[in-house]
Amino acid sequence: MSDMSYVRSEMLPERAPPASSVGVVGWMRQNLFSGIVNSILTIVSLILIYMVLAAILPWVFSPTWNGTSQNDCREIVGNGHHAACWGVINDRWQQLLFGFYPNGSEGGADQRWRPIVAFALLFVAVTPVLFNMISRRMNWVLLLAVLGLTGLYLGGAVGMIVGLVLLGAAGFVGFKALSTDKEARAAEIEAGAKRLPNPLIFSAIYPFIAPWLLWGGTIWLPIAAALGFVIGYFAFVFASRALGSLIGIIVAVVAAIIWWMVLTSVFANAVDSILPIGLEAVESRKFGGFMLSITIGVVAIACSLPIGIVLALGRQSDLMIVKALCVGFIEFIRGVPLITLLFVASTLLNIFMPPGTNFDIILRVLIMVTLFASAYMAEVIRGGLAALPRGQYEAADALGLDYWKAQRLIIMPQALKISIPGIVSTFIGVFKDTTLVSIIGLLDPLGLSNAIRADQAWNGLVWELYGFIALLFFVFCFSMSRYSMYLERRLHTGHR
């Protein structure tokens, strides 16, 4: 047997990798031409991609933006050539976005600024929720800027003055944000300088502003609706002090519901007759286009997450009745197609209502889509809950956290993080499902495209319209998908 002992006398230095494995060449070798089969597949794919693009791109890039009708388009591109007729989008894009929302053509003022402002404010309202990298200051700048621009647009002496003041304020706050660096700001906070109020305040009142902007009417109605929460809160404080927290919650919910069902409209009408402030009312049947899709999608998304969490927790509950109710609800809703629920909303629901109640069609649809999304959300979140090790619950218990604190601080942050991909998939699904409302006669973009195609000038145009609608949906769905990836990265804290 030979001598097996060996001692290294010096350690090897680090060397650069061979040139063929780094850089562009290395990348191509690794990813495109790593073997004969792969090389063939790469070449075939390139040819296929070329053929597809060669067929599509000339069709897409056609100089027909100003075409006034299908025949006009044909003349522009010349006979025999097959190309898109973008004139239809140029002619009707406003309709595809806003439906029949009043634009002043039927008399009265153009009201389309309202959905635009509501949409802009939506972003201001959701940024503090979605991103923690955007500073408070930035949020207030955005809010002031949006409101200021609105004031300028509305015009008139008051609008101009208010607009300029708000824009000035935005500029001032924004300038301070630029001129103070991180350390100076930290010193300011340390010295007790007043910080700007939390922008989440605006996020909280946005749900009352948005419907008012969209539907119009008296401003006292959303204020009265918001009062319901205040009343519920005080009912909870007093009742829970006297009767315990469970009864407190029940009393609060009952008080708020009574307020909303019975007293809200009375209160709003009474105050309105004294002090009428409001916007021109717009009926639900004038809603349409992408605005409608976004309205339904945003409401369903925003409401389905909390309802889904409650349902998922209820499904895990030890209380038999709560559990049975949640399981029953989830299984029933998931077992029924969304279209069926929408038909129920559009026709059947009126039968169950007391005669004479006028229950807005969009509100009915909103409720149905939200319930539908919640059931799916509950199951997605249940998956996240199931993925958590038992030890997390035990550690929370052992530290003395009660059920709700443990859920809020330990369980939900982790369960929701695990379920982000599923949650966002559900969001995207819900948003795309909003196009189903065209079946019950609401004019979402798909419903409008049928109406546009019925026009003599654009008779039979399919690809252009559907392509445009698809592009708009894609922008939204793709942003959501990217956001979910960003969120996953942000919340990543190493291995579990």
Add this chain to the structure above:
Amino acid sequence: MSSITLDHQIDRSKMAVSDEVAIEIRNMNKWYGSFHVLRDIDLTVYQGERIVIAGPSGSGKSTLIRCINRLEEHQEGQIIVDGTELTSDLKNVDKVRSEVGMVFQHFNLFPHLTILENCTLAPIWVRKEPRKEAEERAMHFLEKVKIPEQAHKYPGMLSGGQQQRVAIARSLCMMPRIMLFDEPTSALDPEMIKEVLETMVELAEEGMTMLCVTHEMGFAKEVANRVIFMDAGQIVEQNEPEEFFNNPQSERTKLFLSQIL
């Protein structure tokens, strides 16, 4: 026999057992379904005691200490912790849990929170302490377990031994009067076992009342003042460590010791 090697001599000056009762368990029985896991457990733990519970797996030792802070519910008998009896009354349960710290085999740190947040969460939300105070105390205990520099990392970035020490610090932040250890070193590599045991020894030196389920017989020998041997859901033998290891009485104990030593 495996014994722990420490960097210093164990200081026994503060390891005093008082005659104040910390935990009193009377005639306690527990079933999992129809399986009788704990049978007629009688145990009195005095303030300042360091008890090691040993026994083969499935003998009910983990279940026993999990009953003490009601992670498991017992069906018969009484458990009285620091004068509070564990019943289905949630107030009592919360009171006991705030006085009893627990360290788990798999650490059970909260992976979405930093080390510091792990330590301050319960003081802030359960004991309603101001954040600053809670953070100061957390840093104090993190220094004690010798990882203050990791305070702003996440548990996933730490080694097993470090995680377990954080778990100990997290329990200590609630200022418990009693500490329960459920196989704290079983999931660790040999070199990490030492650092965790050292932390536990230091805790013992300060006079903490400790109940440890562990297979570290060295720890039992050098730190414990009482060793309890359990088998088939009952306490088979208990004695001072010296007597227990050198002169076991029951056949079952002898067999167990011959297998592990």
